[in-house]
Amino acid sequence: MVNTPQPSAESAQAERLRALSALDTEAEAVFDALARAAAVATGAPIALITLIDSEHQWFKANIGFAGMRGTPRDIAFCSQTILGPELMEVTDASSDPRWAENPLVTGQPGIRFYAGVPLTLHDGVRVGALCVLDRTPRKLGEAQRQVLEALAASVVEALELRMQTLQCQSALQVEMDQARAGLARAKAAAALVARTDKLMGAGRWSLDLDSKEVDWSNETCAIHDLPPGHRPTLTEAFSYYPPEARTKIEMAVKTAMLDPHASWDMELPLHTAKGRKIWVRTLGFAQMHPAPARLVGVVKDISIRRRVVAALEASDRRFRKLFEFSLGLICTHDYEGVLLSVNPAAAASLGYSVGELLGRPLTDFIPAERHAAFRSYLLQLMTKDRHAGMLELIAKDGSRRVWQYQSVLDDQSDEPYVLGHALDITERYQHELKLWDEATRDPLTKCFNRRYLENLSDAFASEAWGCIAIDLDHFKQVNDQYGHQRGDEVLVAMARFLFRHARRDDPVVRLGGDEFLLLLRGADGEATARVARELEADRASAPIGFTMGTASFGHGVSLAEGLGEADRRLYQRRAVDRAPAASATDRLS
Numbered sequence: 001m002v003n004t005p006q007p008s009a010e011s012a013q014a015e016r017l018r019a020l021s022a023l024d025t026e027a028e029a030v031f032d033a034l035a036r037a038a039a040v041a042t043g044a045p046i047a048l049i050t051l052i053d054s055e056h057q058w059f060k061a062n063i064g065f066a067g068m069r070g071t072p073r074d075i076a077f078c079s080q081t082i083l084g085p086e087l088m089e090v091t092d093a094s095s096d097p098r099w100a101e102n103p104l105v106t107g108q109p110g111i112r113f114y115a116g117v118p119l120t121l122h123d124g125v126r127v128g129a130l131c132v133l134d135r136t137p138r139k140l141g142e143a144q145r146q147v148l149e150a151l152a153a154s155v156v157e158a159l160e161l162r163m164q165t166l167q168c169q170s171a172l173q174v175e176m177d178q179a180r181a182g183l184a185r186a187k188a189a190a191a192l193v194a195r196t197d198k199l200m201g202a203g204r205w206s207l208d209l210d211s212k213e214v215d216w217s218n219e220t221c222a223i224h225d226l227p228p229g230h231r232p233t234l235t236e237a238f239s240y241y242p243p244e245a246r247t248k249i250e251m252a253v254k255t256a257m258l259d260p261h262a263s264w265d266m267e268l269p270l271h272t273a274k275g276r277k278i279w280v281r282t283l284g285f286a287q288m289h290p291a292p293a294r295l296v297g298v299v300k301d302i303s304i305r306r307r308v309v310a311a312l313e314a315s316d317r318r319f320r321k322l323f324e325f326s327l328g329l330i331c332t333h334d335y336e337g338v339l340l341s342v343n344p345a346a347a348a349s350l351g352y353s354v355g356e357l358l359g360r361p362l363t364d365f366i367p368a369e370r371h372a373a374f375r376s377y378l379l380q381l382m383t384k385d386r387h388a389g390m391l392e393l394i395a396k397d398g399s400r401r402v403w404q405y406q407s408v409l410d411d412q413s414d415e416p417y418v419l420g421h422a423l424d425i426t427e428r429y430q431h432e433l434k435l436w437d438e439a440t441r442d443p444l445t446k447c448f449n450r451r452y453l454e455n456l457s458d459a460f461a462s463e464a465w466g467c468i469a470i471d472l473d474h475f476k477q478v479n480d481q482y483g484h485q486r487g488d489e490v491l492v493a494m495a496r497f498l499f500r501h502a503r504r505d506d507p508v509v510r511l512g513g514d515e516f517l518l519l520l521r522g523a524d525g526e527a528t529a530r531v532a533r534e535l536e537a538d539r540a541s542a543p544i545g546f547t548m549g550t551a552s553f554g555h556g557v558s559l560a561e562g563l564g565e566a567d568r569r570l571y572q573r574r575a576v577d578r579a580p581a582a583s584a585t586d587r588l589s
Contacts, residue, residue: 014053016125020163023051023058024069030158034151035061035130041147042115042140044132049119049155050078051128060128065109075102078129081116085126087145090114092137113138115145117152121160130155202300205284207234209257209293223280223301225272245269249282256295260286267302278303329403329422337362337378340417349403349424351396365393367400377407381418385409390429391422402429444488445495447510453559456507464554466520466528468535469566470498471574473545475514493543501535517563525552547574 017023031049039047046064050057057076059069073079077099081088093099093112104111116131130152140148203220207213214237218228224240226232238246245268252264263285270280284297323330329346333339338361347354350365366374370392381387388406395401405422440452472494479487491514498508498518509517520528528550535548549570553562 010054012125013127016121016123016127017051017053020051020127020159021166022060022159022162023053025060027061028162031061031155032063034155034158035063038130038132038148038151039063041151042132042144044113044115044134046109046133048078048131048133049128050076050131051119052076052079052082057128064133071104075104077104077111077114077133078116078131081129081131082118082126085118085120087115087117087149089116089140089145091139094137109133110135112136115140115148117149119152119156119159121156127159202298204298205237205296207253207295209295220299223272223278223299224270225274225276240270240272242269242271252284253295256284256286260288262286267306279306329405329420329424331420331422332417333362333420334415334417335378335382337374346422349395349401350393356396362393365395367392367394381407381409385411390425400426402426442510445492445510447495447498447508447516449509450511452507452509463522464524464552465559465562466523466525466531466550466552467562467566468518468520468528468532469549469551469563469570470516470518470535471547471570472514472516473547475544478544490543494546497538497542498535501531501538503531517566523552528552547577549573 035047035049039045044064047061048059048063048065049061050070051060052058052073055073057071057073057078059065062068077088077090080098090096090099091113093102093105093114099105099111099114102111111133113134113136114131116129118126119128119130120126130148132148203223204217205220206215208215212234214232214234216224216226216230216232221228221230224230238250241249248266249268252262252266256262256264263283265281265283267279267281270278272278279302280299281302282297282299284295287294287296323341323343328343329349330341330343331339331346332341338359339357342354342357344354347357350357363371363374374391377387377389386406386408389404391403391405393401393403402425403422404425405420407418407420409418410416440448440455442449472490475487475490478490491510494516495508495510498516502508502518503520506521507519509519511517518531520531523531532548532550539546547570549566549568549572551562551565551569553559
């Protein structure tokens with residue numbers, strides 16, 4: 001088998017094939033008939049009309065090659081036929097060196113004879129072939145060759161007629177689509193205008209300056225409570241306006257009639273045909289071209305908008321009064337906490353005038369130790385839009401005020417701000433602190449009591465604590481020998497002793513009787529031992545002898561477990577220390 005050369009006019013061929021729109025298409029009766037005529041005229045069992053692109057040979061008509069729609073181009077006999085203008089004939093392909101190894105010859109369908117005429121379009125481009133094939137060697141007669149050539153010319157005419165028909169149909173379809181689209185656009189535009197008029201509550205009107213005829217759209221009729229298509233006179237059109245408004249609209253129309261550059265845009269009251277009192281916005285201007293000259297414009301029912309504006313104005317007045325006279329504390333501030341507005345109640349709570357507060361950052365009035373918490377408040381507002389809690393502020397006289405607040409971020413305006421509403425709960429807060437203090441402190445020693453420990457459970461769980469359990473030695477003998485008043489004095493003095501050695505914020509707890517507990521926040525074993533050594537070193541200044549036991553808890557170790565361990569160590573130490581020595585009564589004498 002030889003390599004099949006490509007036609008020199010490959011690009012032109014590809015362009016014509018695209019224009020024909022016949023590649024890989026279904027069978028058509030006219031081409032099947034021409035192929036069948038070729039088979040009958042030559043006596044060949046197989047007749048094909050082929051179209052050839054860069055890689056394939058497609059069968060437009062197929063007589064005798066059942067089930068096949070084409071072959072690769074490199075084994076197609078017709079790929080050689082289209083290289084020249086004349087009929088190509090192969091009498092015995094098995095003995096022809098060009099075709100002897102072709103799979104169509106060596107295998108099924110076992111082709112031996114081939115004769116094909118190129119399909120040459122009127123511009124000279126060859127796009128395929130009309131061919132006949134046989135499984136036995138043979139040769140065409142001169143008459144058969146002429147018939148085959150004539151049928152090939154008919155195939156070309158049919159292909160080009162098919163192409164022209166498709167092009168005409170396509171052009172007609174485009175025109176029809178354009179016409180439909182134009183009609184649809186016109187209908188859509190009209191519908192859009194009608195829908196827009198209805199949606200916006202606006203209607204159109206015109207006044208012919210020569211005939212003085214008035215034309216209203218359906219929406220304009222609806223605004224006046226009149227049926228669609230109503231055509232009022234000019235006098236009737238003016239009559240729907242009350243006297244003062246009628247004077248204004250008549251003057252505007254007369255001015256526009258005399259001055260083609262004049263126009264108007266007014267909001268006027270109007271009484272509809274049903275007596276409804278509404279407000280309308282009416283716009284108009286002169287239109288001199290195209291003729292006839294006329295005034296045109298729109299009218300829109302703005303009654304709802306005016307009611308909304310009036311309601312907003314009333315709401316604004318009410319808000320201002322609420323802001324000014326509210327007993328609650330109201331303020332606004334920006335992203336950085338700078339005060340933008342303050343109501344008189346808020347200013348009075350801090351002892352300032354409103355003018356002394358505006359433009360100042362809230363941090364000017366917040367204790368320094370609370371500044372970090374305030375920055376956290378601002379950050380949370382930016383991410384969560386709202387925040388609530390308690391805020392401690394310094395009043396002008398230096399006193400502390402406590403506000404319970406709720407703040408909301410408003411970021412819908414051009415300049416976002418925070419609106420805060422608060423209550424001054426200073427007295428309530430102080431009262432609650434007093435009640436809390438009374439409930440959690442021992443009234444005699446002012447140490448915390450066991451109830452205090454119950455309220456620290458969350459703090460105990462979140463950090464490490466050290467604890468020092470302290471028992472007074474021979475305290476019962478003090479009460480027995482000197483009386484309970486002296487015993488109370490010893491307990492108070494012992495509390496003062498422990499307060500002196502407690503670090504800042506470390507609670508001293510009286511567990512009951514002569515038992516005390518020193519809690520060390522955030523202390524590890526070494527820090528706890530250091531405080532215990534300091535107590536031990538100052539034992540001589542204590543009002544009575546005592547025994548200590550130390551332990552740690554938190555981070556998985558409960559308070560009960562920590563106290564149990566401290567008690568165990570305390571009793572171990574007491575067992576070691578209990579030896580003949582001076583009694584407690586001797587030390588107190």
